[in-house]
Amino acid sequence: xxxxxxxxxxxxxxxxxxxxxxxxxxxxxxxxxxxxxxxxxxxxxxxxxxxxxxxxxxxxxxxxxxxxxxxxxxxxxxxxxxxxxxxxxxxxxxxxxxxxxxxxxxxxxxxxxxxxxxxxxxxxxxxxxxxxxxxxxxxxxxxxxxxxxxxxxxxxxxxxxxxxxxxxxxxxxxxxxxxxxxxxxxxxxxxxxxxxxxxxxxxxxxxxxxxxxxxxxxxxxxxxxxxxxxxxxxxxxxxxxxxxxxxxxxxxxxxxxxxxxxxxxxxxxxxxxxxxxxxxxxxxxxxx
Amino acid sequence: xxxxxxxxxxxxxxxxxxxxxxxxxxxxxxxxxxxxxxxxxxxxxxxxxxxxxxxxxxxxxxxxxxxxxxxxxxxxxxxxxxxxxxxxxxxxxxxxxxxxxxxxxxxxxxxxxxxxxxxxxxxxxxxxxxxxxxxxxxxxxxxxxxxxxxxxxxxxxxxxxxxxxxxxxxxxxxxxxxxxxxxxxxxxxxxxxxxxxxxxxxxxxxxxxxxxxxxxxxxxxxxxxxxxxxxxxxxxxxxxxxxxxxxxxxxxxxxxxxxxxxxxxxxxxxxxxxxxxx
Numbered sequence: 001x002x003x004x005x006x007x008x009x010x011x012x013x014x015x016x017x018x019x020x021x022x023x024x025x026x027x028x029x030x031x032x033x034x035x036x037x038x039x040x041x042x043x044x045x046x047x048x049x050x051x052x053x054x055x056x057x058x059x060x061x062x063x064x065x066x067x068x069x070x071x072x073x074x075x076x077x078x079x080x081x082x083x084x085x086x087x088x089x090x091x092x093x094x095x096x097x098x099x100x101x102x103x104x105x106x107x108x109x110x111x112x113x114x115x116x117x118x119x120x121x122x123x124x125x126x127x128x129x130x131x132x133x134x135x136x137x138x139x140x141x142x143x144x145x146x147x148x149x150x151x152x153x154x155x156x157x158x159x160x161x162x163x164x165x166x167x168x169x170x171x172x173x174x175x176x177x178x179x180x181x182x183x184x185x186x187x188x189x190x191x192x193x194x195x196x197x198x199x200x201x202x203x204x205x206x207x208x209x210x211x212x213x214x215x216x217x218x219x220x221x222x223x224x225x226x227x228x229x230x231x232x233x234x235x236x237x238x239x240x241x242x243x244x245x246x247x248x249x250x251x252x253x254x255x256x257x258x259x260x261x262x263x264x265x266x267x268x269x270x271x272x273x274x275x276x277x278x279x280x281x282x283x284x285x286x287x288x
Numbered sequence: 289x290x291x292x293x294x295x296x297x298x299x300x301x302x303x304x305x306x307x308x309x310x311x312x313x314x315x316x317x318x319x320x321x322x323x324x325x326x327x328x329x330x331x332x333x334x335x336x337x338x339x340x341x342x343x344x345x346x347x348x349x350x351x352x353x354x355x356x357x358x359x360x361x362x363x364x365x366x367x368x369x370x371x372x373x374x375x376x377x378x379x380x381x382x383x384x385x386x387x388x389x390x391x392x393x394x395x396x397x398x399x400x401x402x403x404x405x406x407x408x409x410x411x412x413x414x415x416x417x418x419x420x421x422x423x424x425x426x427x428x429x430x431x432x433x434x435x436x437x438x439x440x441x442x443x444x445x446x447x448x449x450x451x452x453x454x455x456x457x458x459x460x461x462x463x464x465x466x467x468x469x470x471x472x473x474x475x476x477x478x479x480x481x482x483x484x485x486x487x488x489x490x491x492x493x494x495x496x497x498x499x500x501x502x503x504x505x506x507x508x509x510x511x512x513x514x515x516x517x518x519x520x521x522x523x524x525x526x527x528x529x530x531x532x533x534x535x536x537x538x539x540x541x542x543x544x545x546x547x548x549x550x551x552x553x554x555x556x557x558x559x560x561x562x563x564x565x566x
Binding site: 013014015016017021024025027028029031032034035036037038039040042043046081084085087088089091092095096097098099104106107108110111113114115116117118119121122123124125126128130131153156157160176179180183188189192193211214215217218219220221224225237238239241242245253254257260261264265267268269271272 | 292293294295297298299300301302304305306308309312313316317318319320321322323324326327366369370372373374376377379381383385387388389390391392393394395396397398399400402403404406407412413414434437438441457460461464465470474495498499500501502506519522523526529531534535538541542545546548549552553
């Protein structure tokens with residue numbers, strides 16, 4: 001604020017005129033309000049359009065409850081598996097030097113540049129009943145597509161890079177010296193990982209897991225293609241929101257959407273907290 | 289090529305960590321993409337071309353690409369402004385604004401889709417205002433544009449922000465001392481420093497928008513030839529169990545994605561050469 005009081009007499013040569021500054025701030029606030037704050041408010045306004053009672057009652061609906069359960073189950077499968085992958089990939093990439101490393105990193109990032117619908121299509125073509133593998137699996141009694149494993153696979157596809165991408169830059173920065181010292185002192189590989197590496201990367205790991213989880217619970221395009229949208233069986237929360245919305249069950253759709261919105265806000269809150277408190281242990285691009 | 293495949297390292301666990309990495313990468317990502325390419329190969333390039341070379345498919349691909357380009361251009365300008373405002377200015381609510389920029393990453397696309405539709409539909413709060421001006425937003429290409437701006441919002445801001453933080457103010461002071469106006473300094477000193485990061489963010493935002501599905505289908509209206517996006521065509525073909533046609537359009541989209549990935553990498557190589565870092 002002291003800037004403003006001095007500005008009449010002296011303006012720093014490295015800042016803009018007060019009028020230009022306030023116009024820029026005004027445009028930024030207006031833009032983010034129209035694009036982010038207004039839709040956020042709309043979710044809660046629509047959910048509560050018929051009062052709290054109706055909103056809460058619609059969440060107790062059988063379809064809504066089974067959707068919540070399925071979404072939690074899918075996240076409980078996909079997130080730990082992708083976290084395991086992320087740790088393994090970051091360890092292989094940052095602790096060893098081998099040919100083709102850059103190409104491997106490109107392959108890990110690949111899901112971010114593939115449309116979620118194309119990701120779902122790939123899973124359907126590999127495991128659908130019309131494919132050799134899928135047909136055989138169905139004959140054995142293990143359907144993948146239009147069933148839980150397919151939804152889990154599609155979710156894993158779209159969230160695949162999150163943890164690895166968060167850990168790799170952090171582990172590159174931390175070098176290998178600490179681990180090498182522990183090894184020299186006779187610690188086993190697992191012990192080095194648990195007592196040296198893990199404490200160093202825990203906040204970055206949590207950061208990656210948070211983002212991975214938010215996307216896993218909210219994924220729509222890829223899951224829409226593989227789920228078959230069977231009510232009470234393969235309809236996740238986002239899919240159920242779509243079905244309710246298309247049936248003009250506005251309060252029910254937006255109430256379920258409000259639950260996912262609260263989850264998104266919680267994710268942002270935790271993420272911002274991590275950026276403020278443990279910035280030095282996150283990858284450089286998240287430090288403010 | 290005298291370089292060994294793997295340098296000797298005192299670190300343990302190469303076999304295990306690389307094994308997990310390759311096994312999961314193959315099962316989750318590479319084999320499914322391979323299944324799509326295999327399906328395409330079996331269908332044949334001529335058939336793929338015949339499927340894609342139809343008015344409705346061209347219209348959808350062109351619409352997706354054109355509106356994604358407009359949305360990414362909007363995000364390029366607005367994202368740079370936002371990054372500048374968030375780093376350089378102090379005002380009440382700055383932290384909340386900063387955190388809000390990430391919401392499109394955290395909010396499920398289907399939720400964003402129905403929320404934007406509720407807001408910008410003719411009966412919605414902002415949609416009814418716009419309709420008073422004779423401007424139809426939801427169920428027109430404007431609606432698709434807004435949804436694509438929403439999903440791409442964080443990319444440019446988040447790539448440019450760290451660069452603005454690292455700008456050495458002495459450079460700006462030097463420019464001012466040499467008699468340049470503030471506008472001149474911003475245009476000829478600051479902007480060139482931000483360009484590589486801004487272009488990276490632009491390309492990421494474009495790539496994301498071309499494949500976007502969830503936030504768009506609710507607000508688009510989905511009228512063939514007019515407001516039908518390319519990913520929706522794949523979903524329609526799959527609902528009719530027309531796997532060959534779905535695979536053909538999927539391959540066309542995959543090629544577009546790969547081309548954009550290549551462009552992003554080229555921009556990053558170019559910017560590293562230019563300023564030493566991204």
